[in-house]
Amino acid sequence: MKIKRKKKNTSMARKAVAISVTSSVFLAVVCLLVSCIFFQREAIKIYEGMETSLTRSALVEVDNAVLNDLIIRTAEAYNSIDDPVALRNSDEEAYFARFADIQNSPEYKKIWKQLNNDRRATISTAYCLSLIYPTKGYWVYVMDASDTNVQRCGELMFDDFSAYIGHPGMDYEGNVTISEKYGRVRTDGICVLVDEEKEINSYFTADIPISEAIKNVKIFLIQSACGAFIVALFTCIGVFVAVNKIAVRPIDDMAGKAEDFVGMYEERFDTHTGTDVFQDVYDGDVKELIKLAISLRSMELEMNSYLRDIDKLVGEKARISTELDIATKIQEATIPRNFSDFDKYHQFELWGDCKPAKEVGGDFYDFFMLDEDHLCLVMADVSGKGIPAALYMMVSKIAIKTRAEQGGNPSEIIAYVNDRLSANNSVDMFVTVWLGILTLSTGHVIAANAGHEYPVVTDETGNYVLMKDKHGFVCGGMGGLKYKDYEFDIPKGGRLFIYTDGVPETQNTKDEFYGTERMVEALNHCKDLDPEHTIEQMHTSLVKFSEGAEQFDDTTLLNVWYKG
Amino acid sequence: MLNINKTQTDKDLVVALEGRLDTMTAPDLESQLQAGLAGVEHLTFDLKGLEYISSAGLRVLLSAQKTMNKQGDMVVKNATEEVKEIFEVTGFTDILTIE
Numbered sequence: 001m002k003i004k005r006k007k008k009n010t011s012m013a014r015k016a017v018a019i020s021v022t023s024s025v026f027l028a029v030v031c032l033l034v035s036c037i038f039f040q041r042e043a044i045k046i047y048e049g050m051e052t053s054l055t056r057s058a059l060v061e062v063d064n065a066v067l068n069d070l071i072i073r074t075a076e077a078y079n080s081i082d083d084p085v086a087l088r089n090s091d092e093e094a095y096f097a098r099f100a101d102i103q104n105s106p107e108y109k110k111i112w113k114q115l116n117n118d119r120r121a122t123i124s125t126a127y128c129l130s131l132i133y134p135t136k137g138y139w140v141y142v143m144d145a146s147d148t149n150v151q152r153c154g155e156l157m158f159d160d161f162s163a164y165i166g167h168p169g170m171d172y173e174g175n176v177t178i179s180e181k182y183g184r185v186r187t188d189g190i191c192v193l194v195d196e197e198k199e200i201n202s203y204f205t206a207d208i209p210i211s212e213a214i215k216n217v218k219i220f221l222i223q224s225a226c227g228a229f230i231v232a233l234f235t236c237i238g239v240f241v242a243v244n245k246i247a248v249r250p251i252d253d254m255a256g257k258a259e260d261f262v263g264m265y266e267e268r269f270d271t272h273t274g275t276d277v278f279q280d281v282y283d284g285d286v287k288e289l290i291k292l293a294i295s296l297r298s299m300e301l302e303m304n305s306y307l308r309d310i311d312k313l314v315g316e317k318a319r320i321s322t323e324l325d326i327a328t329k330i331q332e333a334t335i336p337r338n339f340s341d342f343d344k345y346h347q348f349e350l351w352g353d354c355k356p357a358k359e360v361g362g363d364f365y366d367f368f369m370l371d372e373d374h375l376c377l378v379m380a381d382v383s384g385k386g387i388p389a390a391l392y393m394m395v396s397k398i399a400i401k402t403r404a405e406q407g408g409n410p411s412e413i414i415a416y417v418n419d420r421l422s423a424n425n426s427v428d429m430f431v432t433v434w435l436g437i438l439t440l441s442t443g444h445v446i447a448a449n450a451g452h453e454y455p456v457v458t459d460e461t462g463n464y465v466l467m468k469d470k471h472g473f474v475c476g477g478m479g480g481l482k483y484k485d486y487e488f489d490i491p492k493g494g495r496l497f498i499y500t501d502g503v504p505e506t507q508n509t510k511d512e513f514y515g516t517e518r519m520v521e522a523l524n525h526c527k528d529l530d531p532e533h534t535i536e537q538m539h540t541s542l543v544k545f546s547e548g549a550e551q552f553d554d555t556t557l558l559n560v561w562y563k564g
Numbered sequence: 565m566l567n568i569n570k571t572q573t574d575k576d577l578v579v580a581l582e583g584r585l586d587t588m589t590a591p592d593l594e595s596q597l598q599a600g601l602a603g604v605e606h607l608t609f610d611l612k613g614l615e616y617i618s619s620a621g622l623r624v625l626l627s628a629q630k631t632m633n634k635q636g637d638m639v640v641k642n643a644t645e646e647v648k649e650i651f652e653v654t655g656f657t658d659i660l661t662i663e
Contacts, residue, residue: 383619385587428627432619432654451654473655477626481658501619552587553618 012251016243017236024232032224039217047208048174051124051188054206058118058127059192066107067129071193071202073102074142074153075131079199084140088156099154108143108153115145119206125182126207129192130157131200134164142202148181164201169194172203176210183211250282250289254296257281261300274304324387328359331390334397335364339532342367347440348375351531352558353539355502361554362389362431363500364397368405375438376404379452379498379558382431383474389429396421396431396476410435410448411483414475418450418483421476430477434498443490443562448483450475453504456497456520457490464497464523466516492564497523497534502555506542509549514542531559565589567613568596575605575636582613585621594624601628605636612642617650629659639663 010018059067077098081087087095102108119127126146130139138158144151151157163173174188189205261277268275278300282293335354342350352365362382370376378400382389399417408416414433421431434455436447447455451474456464472483490496499519506514519538526537535557542555566589567582577600585593601607607628617625625640632638641663643651651657 381619383623385620428623428630430619430623430626451656453653471653471655473658474622474626478630478659505618 011248013240013244013248017240020236020239021232024228024235028225028228028232031228032221035224036217036221039220043210043213043217044174047186047210048188051174051186051206051208052190054122054124055127055189055204058115058206059190059204061118062111062114063107067111068193070102070105070108070111071129071131071142071200072195072198074099074140075198075200075202077102077154078131078140085138085156096152096154099152102142103153112143112145115143116147119145120147122206124206124208125179125185128187128189128205128207129202130205131202132161132164133199134161134201137161139203146207168196168201172205179207179209182207182209184209184214186210246284246286247289250284250286251292254278254281254289254292258296268303268307274307275300324359327387327390328356331356331360331394334394336367345369345375345440347564348438348560348562349531350558350560351535352556353535354554354556355539356554357502357552358386360387360390361385362393363502363554363556364393365498365556365558366397366401367558368401370405370407370437373440375440377436377438377496377498377558377560378404378433379500379556380431380433380475381452381500381502381554381556383429385552385554388427392429392431392476396433400433400435404435409485410437410446411472411485414448414450414472414483415481418475418477418481419479422479425476428477430474432501433475436496436498438490438496438560438562443492443494443564444487445490445496446485446487448472448485450483453499453501454516456499456523457488458494458496458527460491462493462527464495464520464527466520490560490562492562494562495527495531495534496560496562498558500554500556502551502553503538503542503557505553506546506551506555507549508545509547514545518545531561534559566592568593570596570600572600572604575603576608577601577604577606578608578610580610580613584616584618585614585624586616586618587620590618590620590624593621594627597624597628597631601631601635604632607632607636607638609638609640610642611640611644611647614644614647617647619654622650622654622656625656625660637661 078084081095081098084095115127125148126144128141128145128151129143130141132139137160138156139161141151141155141157142153144155159175164170169191172189172191174186176184176186179185185207186209187205187207189203191202192204193200193202257277261275264275264277278293278296281296282289284290336352339351342348350367352367354361354363354365356363362384364378364380366376366378368376380393380396380400382392382396384392396417399420400413403413403416414435417433430451432452433450434447434452436445436455438445447469449469450472452471454466454468457467459465467488470484470486473481504514504516504519518541522538522541523534526534529537538557565583566585569580569582571578571580579597581593583589609625609628629638639661643662648662651660651662
């Protein structure tokens with residue numbers, strides 16, 4: 001058998017692995033992303049808290065009044081400059097000179113030192129005191145307590161502070177900047193002084209380098225990814241092995257056995273023995289596979305039982321065929337062909353033939369002497385075909401002959417046979433019978449017809465003529481019927497031809513019937529021949545007419561030549 | 565080939581036959597009648613389209629007649645000349661009601 005393959009075939013284990021790989025990778029990516037976001041958010045919170053607490057604790061140590069005073073003085077110095085940015089760019093010296101007094105004051109230095117010392121004990125790289133000018137986009141340093149690149153009082157630092165517009169004294173928004181020395185630096189802190197009138201918006205912030213932390217996050221991510229990959233790899237291997245063991249191998253086994261089973265077809269039919277391929281095909285505990293194994297096993301058992309049935313049928317068929325052969329022979333033997341036994345009767349000569357359409361048929365003829373002067377002639381046709389018709393024919397034939405030999409007129413004989421046959425006739429079969437008794441000394445015939453075809457008798461001129469005789473009902477169909485005798489004479493040298501309906505109903509390839517007209521015509525073509533050759537000629541005529549078309553009915557003919 | 569057309573009104577059944585009623589087709593008619601005759605009191609065979617009837621076909625008509633003898637009546641009508649002749653020859657004219 002050819003199986004149409006539309007898609008590329010993949011093994012079940014491979015499919016399972018592909019699914020588990022895809023799902024593990026998806027799961028790992030989702031986990032990493034979630035943990036990354038979580039990690040980042042938590043880290044920001046920690047830094048925020050750390051910077052807030054650092055700045056708060058730093059401010060506890062210093063004198064707030066002095067600090068505020070320094071802020072206010074710086075703001076005033078700044079405000080005294082018309083265009084601080086332009087001056088800062090054009091004349092740095094002049095610009096910073098405006099803040100020199102503040103920066104050089106002992107209180108400024110004292111607080112700077114205090115804050116810087118304090119800072120050194122922490123991870124912060126700078127403590128900055130500043131004035132934010134949100135609308136201007138920069139802040140002005142009041143103090144930068146750090147060890148490197150210390151910004152002077154009054155220095156400008158440009159950044160986006162637009163979020164502070166209209167929100168004086170709001171919490172410092174943590175931000176990240178890039179420093180040459182420390183890399184990424186996070187700045188956060190607290191509000192120190194707000195004076196809307198004087199436009200003072202001052203913050204104290206701490207810088208914490210976070211490059212290290214970010215690096216750690218990256219390392220964490222890579223490590224987690226590697227870990228996830230390894231876990232996924234082992235999971236996949238596990239899945240592959242498990243699927244292979246639990247499902248693929250048993251299915252493979254079953255498929256292999258199924259192939260064996262198919263391969264044993266010839267053997268099964270040659271040896272006529274059942275197979276035992278699917279016994280113990282699966283011993284696992286997977287429900288679906290158990291079901292499959294049971295199905296395979298029951299299929300095999302069914303097949304074995306079919307095989308036994310076929311075996312039986314083959315034997316039966318052979319037996320029936322043999323029996324049919326024997327039945328045919330028995331039936332043939334019941335139809336008399338001992339024509340030469342009648343040679344001693346010089347008054348007549350006769351010949352008959354019967355050709356069944358199937359192996360056994362329902363037509364028959366019979367002839368026997370009732371006494372030295374009376375010849376009984378019988379032509380009959382049983383309804384239906386085959387073995388049922390043959391059985392019925394045997395019964396009818398014996399009944400007719402037995403009753404005829406006891407004496408009586410044809411009508412009495414047929415009426416008796418009719419009653420006998422219809423007595424226990426549950427299948428409504430019947431037989432048409434023409435029965436005639438010829439008196440050899442005179443050529444007188446007394447006959448009765450139970451639903452049979454019209455006989456053909458030659459007239460004075462020697463021509464065959466269809467004799468439309470009186471008909472009774474067929475024999476065996478219904479009990480208690482009466483039949484009528486009729487009489488006629490066969491002229492000296494005349495002939496009688498009786499037949500069954502198979503003759504006129506012989507068909508040709510155009511579905512035309514042979515018919516009684518053609519039959520009488522054919523008979524008249526051979527009216528001078530003896531019975532044996534007449535029958536032969538009639539057969540030739542039938543064969544010629546039928547043009548090889550298959551015949552469904554038995555054809556039986558009997559010809560009597562009354563010589564006188 | 566045989567076409568069997570059954571028309572039933574209450575206890576009247578009309579069976580119209582068309583084609584050939586022979587060894588091949590008779591079993592079909594027989595099984596249809598076996599299933600369809602229960603409770604029928606007037607059975608009519610319309611043989612207008614019947615071209616040929618063999619002894620196997622006659623057997624089915626005989627069975628039907630026997631059944632109907634017990635439970636009602638049976639009529640055969642519109643038989644063609646050929647079929648009528650067969651009824652004649654086989655003596656079925658004696659036991660069938662032919663119209």
